[in-house]
Amino acid sequence: MNGPSLPVPPGLVEAFRTYEQALMSDDVEVLDRLFAPASTTLRGDADGLLVGHDQIAAFRSGRGGAPARRLVQTHVQVTDPDHALVVAVTELARGGRGQQTQLWARTDDDFCGGWKVTAAHVSVPAPALDTRIWRVVGDPLVPGAPAGPLVGESVAVKDLFAVAGQKVGAGNPTWEAAAPVERSDATVVDTLVEAGAALRGIARTDEFAYSLAGTNAHFGAPPNPRAPRRVPGGSSSGSASAVSLGHATIGLGTDTGGSIRVPAAYQGLTGIRTTHGALPMNGVLALSPTFDTVGWLTRSVALLREVGDVLLPPDPVPGGTDLVVVPELLALAEPDVRSAVETWVADQGLIVREGWPLGELTTWLRAFQTWQAWEAWAVRGGWLADRLDTLGADVRTRFRHAASVEKAEADAAYDVVCSARTRLRDLIGDRVLVLPSSSSVAPLLGQGLQAVRDATMRLTCVAGLAGAPAVSLPLATRGGLPCGVSLVAAPGRDRALLDLAVSLG
Structure with a gap:
């Protein structure tokens, strides 16, 4: 170690070496003791900032160890006998150099002379390709036409869409290995390219799009930069993360139950x-x-509409812009999300509140999920029947259930779907329904997700059952976490809904 003229305090070097040894051996207990046990202790990296010893300990216990490395340089700046800044340059066994910066403070604890890390930042070389986000990426992968309304924009294409010269991987390595190389683009992909948008790459999806979490068992969860260490949301997870991170300006995806x-x-x-x-x-x-429907994500509502101007047909039906709020639907969201939506509603001024007869919503959701499962097995069961073990646990559970649905059960569910569709279209009429886009903020990685999925689908199934367009606009809870408000209009009113979203956004 080397540093300025102030002498290095006794025990600091030994504490730092103990930290390095514990890090390389994944000794979680020692690492926890070397971080200050305070709510203000900090640890940051490319994925975000952890605040408080408890958050840091939880992250470390689930990480599975740090990558192997060796120290190349270590520098110490001593501010006073009880505080010092340690900056170390590291070289990873897999290649490349990283850096860690730690603020150490001396406490009354006897362990390692009382030295504790109160703040730390870690950086490692960025991967050439983040395979959590991308399956294939280029610069660009496919150039856009030289002229058109979307020149200068870039697209992350969900790995369900055909791109000429590429496979459709569907989030499953076994499927991808057997998939043919596509000879032509999906229609919407071709339309975007002809409008001038470049294809940045093919983005990850949950397996066969049968999830809302974004936690692909084979490739991991794409990062959520707005809510670090929380799930990104699926199944258009890769497309969403690519847009959120600035890798692309447009995320092309699909939405079946809220994706x-x-x-x-x-x-x-x-x-x-x-x-x-x-x-x-x-x-x-x-x-x-x-x-199943096509959808897309952007960082601005203006660009959302610009993409719609390229892709969407003219609205075949007129409609109003009156907004209606149904308290029973708002009540399905967690309090922090409900409060954010209520605040947004209050800011809009004249919004009609009315009760809807939603006593059958649970029955409608069950019918939605049953018919969805029946169709999912009808289109994928022939391939999956003897390959269920290639799926991650959560998606495998859904497809196993799908395989068990009897035709009579499916037919009964379809009758309910049709009835619900008629009823919801009548209730929406020529107005715009306002409701939460999800029941909660993004859950933390590693938390149980099935209950969150079920709660959110009670909200998202409304547009799905109605076959209606829905625009999600970004909001934030009082705690600063992202959430969303959905605007749902009658089928065929996509352009008008985008115009309204621009005026409100």
Whole structure:
């Protein structure tokens, strides 16, 4: 170690070496003792900032150890006998150099002379390709046309859409290995390229798009930069994270049960699920054709509309812009999300509040999920029947359930879906329904996600059952975490809904 003229305090070097040894051996107990046991202790890295010893300890216990490395340089700046800044340059065994900066303070603890880390920042070389986000990436992968309304924009394409010369991987390595190379683009992909947008790459998805979390068992969860160490939202997770991180300006995805609206809410983005059938699904891998729709995410509502101007047909039906809030739907969200939506509603002024007969919502959701499962097995069961073990645990559970749905059960569910569709369209009328985009903020990685999925789908199934367009606008809770408010209009009113979103956003 070397540093300025002030002498290095006794015990600091030994404490630092103990820290390094514990880090390389993943001795969580020693590492926890070397970090100050305070709510103000800090640890930051490229994924975000952890505040408080408890958060840091929880992260470390679930990490599985740090990458192997050796110290190249270590510098100490002593501010006084009880405080010092240690900056170390590291060289990773896998290649590349990193850096760590630690603020140490001497306490009354006998362990390691009382020296504790009160703040730390760690940096490692960025990967050439973050495989949590991207399956294939280029600079660009496919250039856009030289002229058009989307020149200068870039697209992260969900790995369900055909891109000429590439495979459709669907988030599953076994499927990808057997998939053919596509000979042409999906229709919507081709339209975006012809409008001048460049394809940045093919972004990760949850397996076969059968999830709302974004925690792919094979490739990991794409990062959520607006809510570090929380799930990104799925199944358009890679597209959403690419946009949120600035890797692309447009995230192309699909929305069956909320796969655009949920990642938009979790990551503070704008997103649209289009009217069912408004855009062609040619070249898009299906999950549940009754509910599958094309959608996209952006960081601004203005660009969201610009993409709509390129992709969407003219609205076939007129409609008003009166907003209606249903308290029973608001009540389905967690208090912090509900409060954020209520605040947004209050800011809009004249919004009608009315009770809707939603006593059948639980029945409607069950029918939605049953028919979705039936269709999912109808389109994927032939391939998956003897390959269920290739799926991650959560998606495997859903497909196993899908395989068990009897035809009579599915037919009964479809009848309920049709009835619910008619009823919801009547209730929406020519107005715009306002409701939370998700039931909660993004859960922490590693938490149980099924209950969150079920709670959120009670909200997202409304647009899915109605076959209606929905735009998610970003909000934030009082705690600063992203959430979203959804605007749902009658089917066919996509352009008008985007115009309204711009005026409100």
